[in-house]
Amino acid sequence: GENVEQHPSTLSVQEGDSAVIKCTYSDSASNYFPWYKQELGKRPQLIIDIRSNVGEKKDQRIAVTLNKTAKHFSLHITETQPEDSAVYFCAASPSGGGNKLTFGTGTQLKVEL
């Protein structure tokens, strides 16, 4: 089955700096890669996703890049703000098999003033 690794487990940045979180996956059949933000005790919220037919996608301060050859994808947050502080999870999903998601281990992002 799919295995998703995520680094770093914790990340502390100063407000206004950029943050980068990286994930690798094992199943070459995976073709959908979402990123979720989860605040303590709340539901995961989809912040951006990318499909295997593109290499990069951007939405305002958030961008995701995908390297299918190397089987890794990254989340980039620019101009970080205190409200960006949360746990971020990457995930991968293969086509077929119910399109179930395999999650990474999560990154606790702290944006300091």
Place this chain on the structure above:
Amino acid sequence: GAVVSQHPSRVICKSGTSVKIECRSLDFQATTMFWYRQFPKQSLMLMATSNEGSKATYEQGVEKDKFLINHASLTLSTLTVTSAHPEDSSFYICSARGGGAGWGTYEQYFGPGTRLTVT
């Protein structure tokens, strides 16, 4: 659009009792629903996938007789934790995926979660 609710949000039960958690898609028909469990400071672990009108598919290591899943309609799935024990205490989250024209194949929308505490 794409709102998923869960009920209850919190439940405390005694060891040996059963607890039922409901997951509803409020404004769309969910062809597939997923149930996850999340322990403190850990990731979401998929427990099972359910499709309306058919038996759920459980992930390896998840006891299907202990975690009963029913997806009787396109807007409702239930998870029943039978004979709960303290080690079952966790945050249970469902997600739903729509189907049909206008829906992507992949997007999942999450419920707010249910905090289960077994004493």
